Amino acid sequence: xxxxxxxxxxxxxxxxxxxxxxxxxxxxxxxxxxxxxxxxxxxxxxxxxxxxxxxxxxxxxxxxxxxxxxxxxxxxxxxxxxxxxxxxxxxxxxxxxxxxxxxx
Numbered sequence: 366x367x368x369x370x371x372x373x374x375x376x377x378x379x380x381x382x383x384x385x386x387x388x389x390x391x392x393x394x395x396x397x398x399x400x401x402x403x404x405x406x407x408x409x410x411x412x413x414x415x416x417x418x419x420x421x422x423x424x425x426x427x428x429x430x431x432x433x434x435x436x437x438x439x440x441x442x443x444x445x446x447x448x449x450x451x452x453x454x455x456x457x458x459x460x461x462x463x464x465x466x467x468x469x
Contacts, residue, residue: 369394372404380406384433387413396421399428410434 367381367390375381381404383390392413398404406427412418415433422428451463 367391367395369398372398375404377402377405379404380408382408384410387411387415392419392422396425399425 367383369391372379372381372394381390381395387409389411390409390413395407396419399407400421406429408429408431409422410431410433412422418430422430448463454460455462
């Protein structure tokens with residue numbers, strides 16, 4: 366989705382952030398644009414070929430890399446706890462599980 370053409374629209378003051386999926390941004394073009402100052406910077410917590418992160422990204426001063434940890438929120442842990450408790454209660458009461466997984 367985000368190719369060289371889109372990156373160039375950001376201009377040399379633009380910063381791109383990707384917290385969605387690594388494949389959304391063409392990493393080779395991103396590195397190229399960052400190295401040449403065609404965009405100001407990038408912030409990524411997902412990568413095209415996870416868990417492998419291109420070495421070029423580590424060498425850039427205008428790049429911030431972080432682990433993908435969006436799932437680790439207070440709300441997500443509360444929801445997980447409620448789902449787990451609901452499934453255990455259903456299982457031991459011989460009721461259908463809330464998050465049944467098919468064996469197909």
